Each structure stands twice: as structure tokens, then as C-alpha cells.
Amino acid sequence: MHNKKILNIGIDLGTSRSVIVCDNGIRQAIPSFIGYPKDAVSQKLIGGDVVYGEDAIKNRLSVHLYRPFDKGVLLQDKSDKNGEEHIKASEIARSLLRKLIAYAFEEEEDKNLLIRGVIGAPALASLNNKKDFLEIADGVLDDVMIASEPFCVAYGMNILTNALIIDIGAGTTDLCRMHGTIPGADDQITTFKAGDYVDKNFLELIEKKYKEANFTVNMIKRFKEENASISEQGEKLFIELPINGKPTSCDVTSELREACRAIVPDIVEGIRKLVATFDPEFQNDLKQNVILAGGGSRIIGLHKEIENYMKKTLGYGKVTRVEDSLYAGANGALMLCKDMPDEYWDELKTRK
Ligand SMILES: Nc1ncnc2c1ncn2[C@@H]1O[C@H](COP(=O)(O)OP(=O)(O)OP(=O)(O)O)[C@@H](O)[C@H]1O
Ligand SMILES: [Mg+2]
Incomplete structure (x- = not known):
């Protein structure tokens, strides 16, 4: 047992953005770049x-420039699990985590505090690469627990049963079924069609239409975040891109819509699978409570589009969106951190 004061924190380590929320009121989000x-x-x-x-x-x-994660797992040469690449990727991620933790202290780190954290990780990583995350947190956090991101989102909203959370991030879209217990592997599906996939598609479609245009994925990503929509209505969208050095207005209305739509079929198929394999008595409750989270949930019209698909394939569907997509995961991780009793953390330590 310890008798130190505890600082509880919730962390969402994302492919594109990392977020920390602490019970001393501090919260911060930074792009996951080093x-x-x-x-x-x-x-x-x-x-x-x-x-x-x-x-x-x-x-x-x-x-x-490095991003520590890709497609839901630590960036690494997969054939080289303990080799240089892996060590480097771990170091980059640990350094990012340290930077996040530093935000928790207005001045210097208070060594008398016990830092306890729940890290929300992409669903796939939290199932298969838990060890990597524990390694990253070693020496940075005193107590640590890894939980899947969509589960954190659900927990933060106090939705513990009969709900389907869909976290549309940058690297992965994670679907997670809640049924009153900690979700297991059968309750989660990961697809690699998320924000990065939309960006890649959008880039290729613009390149095809404006062969002379010269631009980077960064430029169009920002434009996407300001304008993403899959609705047929709305104004025409023009992006200014350099053509032979001269800024030129390019119509990308249908290209952006098509790029955003590309993630829908896999999401709907994931919903269908998770509903079809659920207890038949509760399937309707699940269809009634589909919740979109993550940056991708902000694509205008996406929740309606998914509802329409659900109506066609499953007969019914009600889809809503979380209000604060940036902080929802980290908020839930913090709640989970505070709710876990001391004995639980002690038990984790003895298992280590
Ligand atoms: N308004 C918006 N419309 C469409 N996409 C958006 C919007 N805002 C952010 N995004 C996209 O959401 C993605 C980032 O979402 P989020 O911060 O949830 O991801 P992440 O947690 O870093 O990634 P992952 O969960 O895959 O590890 C990026 O691809 C970003 O471009
Ligand atoms: Mg995420």
C-alpha cells in the first residue's frame, strides 16, 4: 500500500491526436507528431x-518527423519485434507520453504524487499489443491500465449496456459492442478505413481531376476537416491549389463526398456482424443505440447515411454522435481510472 496522494489521468493515444485529461482539471490535446x-x-x-x-x-x-502509431498499432517493422525499429518506435511513443504527462503539472512534476493513468488505445492494439503499451508507460506512469478507445468513450458517457460505439479515428475505425461487462475480442471489430484512408482517397481523386496541381496530403486534410460532408445538398466546394506555381480554384465537391463515403460500407458491414451475433432478444436495443465518436464522426451527414443503410440491411437503426469528439475517449479513460479501486491497481502490480 502507498500513502501518496494520487493524480488520476485519462489518456487517449491516437494515430493523429493525443489527448490528456486529469482530475486536477487540466486537459490538453496535441497532434501525435514528434x-x-x-x-x-x-x-x-x-x-x-x-x-x-x-x-x-x-x-x-x-x-x-515521426508519428508513433499507424493503423492502430505501434509503428514498427513487424518482422523485427525486438529489433531497432521496435525500440525506436517505443521510444518515440514514450517521449510523446512524457510530453503529455508534463502538461498535468503547471510547474515541475510533483514527485510526491502517485501518477495513475488509463490509456485508451486503438481496439486492436489494446487486444494484441497491450505489452507494447505497458512498456511505453513503464517509468512514466506509476500505475497504468490499457483499455480500448471505444470502450473508454462508452464508459465516459455512462453507457455500459446495449450500445454500439463506433470510433472513427485517423488510422482505424473501431466498433465496440457494450453489454454490461468489459468488452472482449468478439465484441470488437476494427477496420482500417478511417480518416487517413479518406485523405488518401481524396488526394488520388484530386490528382486524377487536376493532373497539374501540386499539393500535399496536409493541405487537403485541413480542407477536409473544414468541409467534410457526404450530403448531396450543399454548396459547391472549391480548394485553392497551386498549378504551375499559380493558386487556382479547383472544384472538389464530388471528390470530397466520394472520399468520405468510402468508409461507409465497412462500417455498415461491421454493424451488421455485431448485431447479427448478439443475443436476439437484445438486438433491437443495440440497433437503437449506435453512437459515432472520433474525429471522423464529424463528417456531416455520416450518421444519417449509416442509419439509411441500417434501415435497408437490418430493418431499423438509430445513430447519434458524441458531443465532444476530441475529449470523449480521454474523459472516459479518466472516469475509469478514478472508478477502479486501489485493490485493483495493487493486483495489477503483483501480476507484473
Ligand atoms: N470535422 C471533421 N470532418 C471530418 N474528419 C475530421 C474532422 N475533424 C477531424 N477529422 C479527422 O478525424 C481523424 C482524427 O480523429 P481522432 O482524433 O479521433 O483520431 P485518432 O484518435 O488520432 O486516431 P486513431 O483512433 O485511429 O488512433 C483525422 O483523420 C482527421 O482528419
Ligand atoms: Mg482515436
């Missing part, structure tokens, strides 16, 4: 050995 200077000049420019988040993106020409 940059290391390429040479002495860039070191002077960034004023140190490492930059994080927006600063890393801003300085991307002068730093080696």
Missing part, C-alpha cells in the same frame, strides 16, 4: 533536440 532536428541549423531553429505536436508539423522541413 520531430528531431536534421542538423545543427535545424537544432538552432527549433531551439532544442525535439519538438512535439503543432511545432513538429510547422518545422517539418527541418526535422525528421
